[in-house]
Structures are given as structure tokens and as C-alpha cells.
Amino acid sequence: MAVEAAGRPRKxxxxxxxxxxxxxxxxxxxxxxxxxPLGWFLLIYIASLALLLVTAFWQINxxxxxxxxxxxxxxxxxxxSDPTYRIIIGRTVALAAVVTITxxxxxxxxxxxxxRVASRRIQTLLFAAVLLPLWASxxxxxxxxxxxxxxxxxxxxxxxxxxxxxxxxxxTNVAMWIVFSYIWLPFMIIPTYAAMERLPESLMEAAADxxxxxxxxxxxxxxxxxxxxxxxxxxxxxxxxxxxxxxPILVGGESSGWRSLGLGTGxxxxxxxxxxxxxxxxxxxxxxxxxxxxxxxxxxxxxGAKRLGAxxxx
Amino acid sequence: MAIHSRExxxxxxxxxxxxxxxxxxxxxxxxxxxxxAVAGVDxxxxxxxxxxxxxxxxxxxxxxxxxxxxFERPDAGTIELAGRDVTSTPPHLRQTNTVFQxxxxxxxxxxxxxxxxxxxxxxxxKAEREERVQTALxxxxxxxxxxxxxxxxxxxxxxxxxxARAVVNEPEVLxxxxxxxxxxxxxxxxxxxELKRIQQxxxxxxxxxxxxxxxxxxxxxxxxxxxxxxxxxxxxxxxVYERPATEFVAGFIGIxxxxxxxxxxxxxxxxxxxxxxxxxxxxxxxxxxxxIVEQVVYVGMSTRYIVRLDRGEQLVAVRQNMDAPxxxxxxxxxxxxxxxxxxxxxxxxxxxxxGESALSEHDTEER
Ligand SMILES: Nc1ncnc2c1ncn2[C@@H]1O[C@H](COP(=O)(O)OP(=O)(O)OP(=O)(O)O)[C@@H](O)[C@H]1O
Ligand SMILES: [Mg+2]
Numbered sequence: 001m002a003v004e005a006a007g008r009p010r011k012x013x014x015x016x017x018x019x020x021x022x023x024x025x026x027x028x029x030x031x032x033x034x035x036x037p038l039g040w041f042l043l044i045y046i047a048s049l050a051l052l053l054v055t056a057f058w059q060i061n062x063x064x065x066x067x068x069x070x071x072x073x074x075x076x077x078x079x080x081s082d083p084t085y086r087i088i089i090g091r092t093v094a095l096a097a098v099v100t101i102t103x104x105x106x107x108x109x110x111x112x113x114x115x116r117v118a119s120r121r122i123q124t125l126l127f128a129a130v131l132l133p134l135w136a137s138x139x140x141x142x143x144x145x146x147x148x149x150x151x152x153x154x155x156x157x158x159x160x161x162x163x164x165x166x167x168x169x170x171x172t173n174v175a176m177w178i179v180f181s182y183i184w185l186p187f188m189i190i191p192t193y194a195a196m197e198r199l200p201e202s203l204m205e206a207a208a209d210x211x212x213x214x215x216x217x218x219x220x221x222x223x224x225x226x227x228x229x230x231x232x233x234x235x236x237x238x239x240x241x242x243x244x245x246x247x248p249i250l251v252g253g254e255s256s257g258w259r260s261l262g263l264g265t266g267x268x269x270x271x272x273x274x275x276x277x278x279x280x281x282x283x284x285x286x287x288x289x290x291x292x293x294x295x296x297x298x299x300x301x302x303x304g305a306k307r308l309g310a311x312x313x314x
Numbered sequence: 315m316a317i318h319s320r321e322x323x324x325x326x327x328x329x330x331x332x333x334x335x336x337x338x339x340x341x342x343x344x345x346x347x348x349x350x351a352v353a354g355v356d357x358x359x360x361x362x363x364x365x366x367x368x369x370x371x372x373x374x375x376x377x378x379x380x381x382x383x384x385f386e387r388p389d390a391g392t393i394e395l396a397g398r399d400v401t402s403t404p405p406h407l408r409q410t411n412t413v414f415q416x417x418x419x420x421x422x423x424x425x426x427x428x429x430x431x432x433x434x435x436x437x438x439x440k441a442e443r444e445e446r447v448q449t450a451l452x453x454x455x456x457x458x459x460x461x462x463x464x465x466x467x468x469x470x471x472x473x474x475x476x477x478a479r480a481v482v483n484e485p486e487v488l489x490x491x492x493x494x495x496x497x498x499x500x501x502x503x504x505x506x507x508e509l510k511r512i513q514q515x516x517x518x519x520x521x522x523x524x525x526x527x528x529x530x531x532x533x534x535x536x537x538x539x540x541x542x543x544x545x546x547x548x549x550x551x552x553x554v555y556e557r558p559a560t561e562f563v564a565g566f567i568g569i570x571x572x573x574x575x576x577x578x579x580x581x582x583x584x585x586x587x588x589x590x591x592x593x594x595x596x597x598x599x600x601x602x603x604x605x606i607v608e609q610v611v612y613v614g615m616s617t618r619y620i621v622r623l624d625r626g627e628q629l630v631a632v633r634q635n636m637d638a639p640x641x642x643x644x645x646x647x648x649x650x651x652x653x654x655x656x657x658x659x660x661x662x663x664x665x666x667x668x669g670e671s672a673l674s675e676h677d678t679e680e681r
Contacts, residue, residue, distance in 0.1 A: 200420035205385050208405040209412045210432035210483065220431070224422045 049295075054142070056148045056289035065282045075289035084271075089293055092270040095177065096241035100234045102181040103188040107233060111189050112222065114194035116204070130186045138183065142250050145179045146170070149251075173267050180241050188233035195229025197220060231310035238301060240295040245271025270294060334397030336361040336519040337382065339486050342391035344377055351377040353543035354391070359487070359521060359536075361396075364513050366522045368530040369540030370566065375523040376415070379489050382521065384408045396486050397662050411480035412437075415491040419464040425451070425475050426460035432483040450482040470501045478604065479513065487519045494529070506533055527567045531555060539563045541559060556583075557660045569618075571629045572662070579662045586658040587631040589619060589650050596653035596681075604651045605629070610643050617642040621652060 022029055057071050079085045114126045133141060148154045150170035159166055169175050199222065207217035252267035270290060277287035305311070344352040352374045359365045367375045380386045382393060384405035393401045400408050411432070419428050426447050433443045433488040451457050456472035473493055480488055487545055491525035493509075494502045510533055513520050524530055530537045531551040538548045539562075547559040561572060564581045571582045588596065596602050605623035612635075619631045619642075629652060635642065 200416070200418065200655070202414050202416055203420060205383075205405070206412070206414060206418040206420070207431070208385075209383060210479070211406050211435040213406055214432075217437065221420060 016226045052288045052291060055285050056292055058285040060283045060285055075286045076292075077296070079289060079293065085290070088270060088273060090187070090267050091268075092242060092294075093297065095173070095180070095269065096238045099180040099184065099241045100176055100188075100237045102177070103185050103237045104192075104230050104234060106181070106185060107188040107192050108223075108226070108230065111192035111196055111226070111229075112218065113274060114189075115193050115200075116222075130189050133183075134186055139246070139250075141183060142179060142247060144174070145182065146251060149175045149178070171252065173252065176247055176267070179247055179251050180237075180244070183247075184237040184240050187236035188230070191232040191236075192226060192229040195226040195232075199225055213226045228309040228312060230306045235298075235302065235305055235310065239298050242297065243271060245269070245275040249275070317366040333361065334394070335359060336363070336396060337365075338392075338394040338397075339378075340392045340394075342378070342381060342393060343389045344374075344381055344386060345389060350543050352381065352388070355543075355545055357538065357545065357548070361519055362517045364510070364520045364522065364533060364535045366524060366530040366534035366537040367540055368524055368527060368537055368566075370525060373540040374543040375525070375540055376491055379491050379521065379523055381410050382487070383410050383489055409486035410489055411483050411485040412671055413476045413480050413488070413490040413493045415474075415493070415495060417464075417476040419472060421464055423463075424460065425456065425464070425467070425547070428464065428475055429460075429479045429482055431479065434537050436483075444484075446482055447478075450478040451581055453481070453515070454478045454508070469496050470505065473497065473505065477509070478513070481516060481518065484516070485518065487521055490520060490522045492523055492525065494524075494526075502529075503526060510531065531567070539566060543567075558662070560651070561662050564660075569630045569632075573627055573629075574621075577679065580659045581662060582629070582654050582659050584630045584632040586654050587629065588653045589621075589631050589633065590653055591650065594651075596651075597655075599655065601656055602651050602653045604649065607645045607648050610646050612642065619650075621643060621644070621650060623652070 055067070056075055057073070058067055058069050059072060059074055060066070061068050079089075104191060110126075114123055118126060146153070150156075151166070151168065155169075156166040169178075203221050203225075204217055207221050208214075212220060246271045248267060248271055252269070252272075270293060274287045274290050277283045279291070335358045337357070339355050339357040342352055342355045342357075343350070355378060367378060369375050377386065383427075384400070384403060384407075388401065390401055391401075393585050395409055420431070423431070426444075429450055433446060438446070446663050447460065448457070451460055454477055456471060456474055456478070457466065459471065464475065467475065473496070474636045477490075490509075495503050497505060506529060509520075509522075522530075522533065526624065534551055536548065536550050537554055539546045539554060541562050547563045547593055549557075554563065555567055558567065558581060559577070560571075561570070561581075564570040564572060569584050571578060571584060573582065573585070576648045588600070590596060590602070603623050603625065607619050608622050608628070609620040611618040611620065614635075615633050616634050619633070621629050621631060623629060631652060633642070
């Protein structure tokens with residue numbers, strides 16, 4: 001064969017022909033590249049989600065606390081019919097919404113300043129300020145908030161030295177609102193910043209050129225064009241709040257101090273109920289069914305976000 | 315109609331001959347770090363004039379335009395619009411509008427909303443706004459595309475939307491930064507005519523940036539040639555082309571044949587050179603020099619002959635392609651004589667070449 005090929009003017013070397021063979025089958029190399037992560041994703045993530053879904057249709061024997069693989073809809077029926085759970089779901093969604101709005105309102109001007117006003121150096125500093133807390137342990141950051149907010153904490157101490165009445169917000173839903181807004185804030189700032197960073201400066205100049213003051217240009221140009229970034233950030237803040245159970249346990253308390261947010265009293269959230277059903281009541285099927293609620297809400301949320309172009313902004 | 319006709323504007327300017335110029339720059343400088351982008355520019359543009367800034371890449375044209383629009387503050391000098399000092403006025407308060415090099419259309423707004431944005435900010439009522447947007451749209455021949463988004467338009471259409479968005483506000487001065495740079499030759503030539511038509515119709519002062527010398531020559535009432543942040547020459551196209559003030563201008567506009575005889579440097583344009591064949595005699599009074607045709611370049615409508623003179627310099631001569639195709643190529647390597655009328659040459663005056671005072675004097679004597 002070599003003899004036969006030698007006469008040809010455009011004989012390919014082995015490596016080159018392998019490359020062109022691969023080039024003609026580009027799907028092959030991407031398939032090879034994607035197999036490990038995809039395999040991991042399918043096995044670990046989708047499989048456990050599926051298992052969770054299946055478990056939700058099982059039940060528990062209350063005497064032996066053993067899972068019985070009996071197919072039924074009792075868990076879901078309880079969640080829908082028992083007003084306690086409806087209130088808990090409503091409260092959790094409301095908290096997630098309030099946290100998301102708070103973060104959006106704080107993140108927007110912050111990201112605007114970072115992306116479009118600050119010098120390079122300040123930009124780097126702010127980036128570090130946004131990202132550094134993510135390196136610290138989540139629990140440590142929550143505890144530091146407890147130290148600030150609790151009855152004899154830094155907040156009340158400061159108020160006292162100013163001769164103001166103490167704010168009793170430690171271990172309340174207000175505390176949870178503050179802590180959640182704080183810990184998820186970077187997840188809102190970063191996609192909003194990314195969306196703003198991408199806007200060409202000439203768009204702002206064009207708005208100014210046509211007579212718009214700065215705030216007007218921000219409202220008419222930056223806000224609509226950065227909105228997909230905000231929506232992308234809200235996916236994180238919303239879903240992380242929906243699913244979290246540590247903050248309610250550590251920061252939440254009994255039922256006071258919810259006045260301002262008008263969501264009724266009580267500080268039980270989906271996360272708490274799931275946690276206590278897994279850890280204390282050992283009713284894994286019910287916990288699984290309850291977990292399906294945030295999953296379903298997030299699915300709807302993601303569909304809505306997709307329509308707003310949030311995925312292009314990520 | 316919302317847009318003034320040229321007659322209306324000219325009638326007004328004829329009444330008051332003392333009206334201040336639409337734009338006046340005095341000693342304007344701007345540097346970025348240690349790059350001197352605009353190095354002291356004096357410039358006066360009259361109302362209704364089509365004024366072009368021409369210069370090679372990096373000569374400071376965009377920077378000058380951004381200074382006029384207010385996106386940059388000059389380090390020194392003053393900028394006046396219609397007699398008002400606007401040197402430290404922010405862009406949104408200046409009576410200028412810009413057609414950006416990259417169009418800068420708002421991607422989330424429809425064509426109509428883009429064009430109407432300036433009017434909306436001015437608080438023009440909706441009905442009038444819509445009427446003016448429609449007028450502007452048909453002026454740039456885009457009627458019917460008002461509901462589209464910018465990304466659903468071709469490059470040429472976007473350019474026209476950008477133009478309409480600026481023109482509809484009837485600014486004192488319209489600033490255009492290489493607005494036709496991205497278009498193919500044919501569309502560019504069409505748009506050149508269109509721009510000129512629009513400018514004559516609405517009578518707005520145009521300050522037009524380009525690095526295309528042909529565009530500058532065909533469109534401008536007057537033009538300024540820039541190099542290294544300075545203005546080399548200001549004048550009507552004919553004057554700049556026929557009587558370049560400096561060697562740089564001569565070289566940048568058209569093909570420059572620079573010769574030095576008896577200590578005088580002068581320019582002979584290629585089309586002014588007669589190429590004589592053996593036996594042909596020059597007309598009386600012509601200067602004649604001989605040389606060898608080194609290269610023949612076919613350029614479609616005409617042919618360029620690159621001739622090496624016996625005295626060493628290289629000259630380019632141009633002839634219309636009136637003969638059968640291919641005839642011209644026979645000339646390669648032949649001995650020829652080049653003849654020209656001394657009156658058709660232009661002496662490069664070195665005193666005037668770089669002297670800024672001479673330049674501004676030249677500028678004011680223009681009108
Ligand atoms: N923002 C900036 N920072 C630093 N230097 C700049 C900046 N803008 C322009 N310059 C420099 O100033 C000089 C003039 O630039 P300018 O953009 O005005 O040129 P131009 O004539 O418009 O060129 P072109 O035809 O390529 O658009 C160049 O040397 C450029 O590198
Ligand atoms: Mg430029």
C-alpha cells in the first residue's frame with residue numbers, strides 16, 4: 001500500500017489524515033470530551049432526582065418507620081389539602097421573592113457602578129469585595145449575622161448608645177430576610193455586572209447625544225438591556241432561598257417580628273419541614289414529596305426566565 | 315413639515331450676514347496619556363455647510379468629532395456652537411447629533427422608537443413625534459420598516475436608521491463618523507448621493523469624517539486634511555486637490571508626483587501628464603522629460619503608467635482606456651517622454667506647510 005501511495009502527489013501523513021478524519025466527524029471529539037461530565041450528570045444528578053421523585057410516591061410505616069414501596073398520592077394529597085403546608089409553601093415563596101427583589105434593588109446600582117463608572121483599580125477591589133465572602137464558610141457568615149442581630153448583639157448595642165429603642169429582630173423572619181439577602185447578593189451582582197459590562201459605551205453616548213441625562217439613559221438603555229442579567233441572578237437568589245434550611249434553623253425563631261413584611265407570623269419554611277422529616281420524623285417519602293414543590297416552582301421560574309433571555313445573559 | 319427646507323435656512327442666513335458660524339474651534343487640544351490625539355485645531359464651519367475631516371487612520375478625526383459632541387473634554391481651547399461657548403457643556407445639552415461609526419442603535423427598541431428617542435426626551439407630543447419619525451423614515455427610504463428591530467436590518471439599512479435618528483432632531487450640527495465605512499462600494503456610492511441629497515434638503519450643517527479621499531472630494535463644500543492631530547490644509551475640494559499646501563496633502567489626496575527642479579519642489583497630478591510616443595511632439599511651452607515605463611497597471615476605466623525618469627524620480631501617468639483592451643500593456647519597458655504644462659503644477663510652499671497661523675488665516679479667508 002505504501003508503494004502505491006508513494007506515487008501520489010498529495011499523500012497525507014498519518015497524523016494529518018487522522019486529524020482530517022476526526023475533523024470530518026467533529027461530533028466524535030465533542031462526544032469524547034463531554035462523556036465524563038455528562039455521565040456524571042446523568043448518573044449522579046438525574047438519577048438521584050428521579051429516585052427522589054419515585055420516593056415521593058411511596059409511604060412510611062409509622063410504627064416501624066420503614067419505607068414501604070406502595071404507590072400512592074397520599075403525600076401530595078396532604079401537602080395540597082393541609083392548610084399548614086399551603087401556608088408554609090406560600091411563606092417560603094414570598095420570602096424568596098422578597099429576598100430576590102431586595103438583592104436586585106441593591107445589586108443593580110452596585111453593578112452599574114462597578115461596570116460603567118469605577119476605574120479599573122476600584123473595579124478589581126469591588127470584585128474582590130463581592131467574591132471574598134464566598135470563600136468564607138456559609139455557617140460562619142450566618143453566625144456573624146446572629147452576633148449582629150441578636151438581642152444583645154452589635155445592632156442593639158449601637159442603637160442603645162444612640163439612645164434609640166432596641167430593634168428586636170434577632171431570630172425572626174426579618175433576620176432571615178436580611179441574612180438571605182446578604183448571603184445571596186453576590187449571585188445577583190455577578191450576572192448583572194456581566195450584562196452591563198457587555199453594553200457598548202457608544203449606546204450610553206448615543207442616549208446622551210440624543211438629549212438623555214444620565215439617569216434617563218440608565219432607565220431607557222441600561223435597565224432594559226441588563227434585565228436578562230438581573231433575571232439570571234434571580235434564578236440563583238430565588239432557588240437558593242427556596243431550598244435552604246440552615247438559615248431558618250439558625251436565624252429564624254418563633255413567630256415574632258414579621259410585621260413589616262406582612263407574611264403572617266410563624267417561621268417554618270419548606271426547608272425546615274423537609275429537614276425535620278428527614279432527620280427527626282424519618283419520613284423520607286413525605287420529605288421527597290415536599291421537595292418536589294420547589295423543584296416544580298423552579299421549573300416554572302426557569303421557563304419564564306428563558307423567555308426573558310436570562311440564559312443568554314449568563 | 316417638521317424639517318426645514320434649504321430655502322428656509324438660506325433665507326434666514328442671508329438676512330443676517332453677521333450670524334455666527336455653526337461651529338468654531340479655537341486651539342483645541344486633547345491628549346490621552348502621552349498620545350497627542352488632537353494637537354491644536356482651529357476651525358470654522360458655516361451654517362448649512364458640508365464640511366469633511368479627511369485624514370489617515372489615527373490622525374485624530376474621531377477624537378475631534380467626540381470633542382465637538384461633548385463626549386470628551388478638551389485639554390485646551392474652546393468650542394463654540396452657533397456662537398455659544400459649549401466647551402464645558404455636557405453632550406445632552408449640546409445642539410449636536412452624532413451618527414456613530416458603529417451606528418449605536420438601541421437593540422431593544424424598534425426602528426421607530428430608535429428614531430423617535432430624541433424627540434421623546436424633548437417631550438414632543440406623540441402625534442407630532444410619529445409624524446416626524448415617518449417623515450424621517452421616508453427621507454432615508456425606509457418607510458415600512460418602522461416595526462423592525464435593528465438586528466433585523468442590513469448594514470446599509472442600519473446606517474440609514476442611525477442617520478434618521480440624528481437628523482430628525484434638527485441639530486445645529488450633525489456629526490458623522492465614517493458612516494459609510496462598513497458598506498460595499500456600490501452601496502457606499504448610492505449612500506453618498508443620498509447623504510448629499512438629505513443634507514441639501516434639510517440644510518443642516520454636516521461635519522463628516524472619512525478616510526476615503528474620493529468621498530471627501532465628491533461630497534464636501536469644504537474639507538480639512540488632518541495628520542497627526544493637526545490640520546494640514548482647509549479648503550474646497552478643488553483647491554485641496556489642485557493646490558495641496560503640503561507634501562502630505564499632495565500624497566494623501568490622489569496620486570502624488572513630487573518633483574524637485576532648481577530647488578523648487580512641486581506636484582504634477584498624473585492626469586496632467588501627457589505621455590508622448592516616439593515621433594509625437596509636445597505642444598509649445600510644455601516641459602518634457604524622458605524615462606522608461608516600468609510598470610503598467612490596469613484599473614478598469616483607466617490605466618496607470620509608472621515611469622522612471624532618466625533623472626531618477628518615479629512619476630505616475632494616467633490615461634483613459636480608449637484603445638482596445640490589452641493595448642496598454644505593450645508599453646511596459648518602453649522609452650517614453652512625459653510632458654506637462656508648467657502652469658498645471660503646484661509648488662509646495664514650505665513656509666505655509668506647517669505654520670499654524672498661516673493655516674487659520676487661510677481658513678478665515680475662505681468665506
Ligand atoms: N481612548 C483613547 N485612549 C488612548 N488613546 C486614544 C484613545 N482614543 C484615541 N486614541 C489615540 O489618539 C489618536 C487619534 O485617534 P482617533 O480615534 O481620533 O483617530 P482617527 O483619525 O479617528 O482614526 P481612524 O480613521 O482609524 O478611525 C490615535 O493615536 C489613537 O491611538
Ligand atoms: Mg475614527
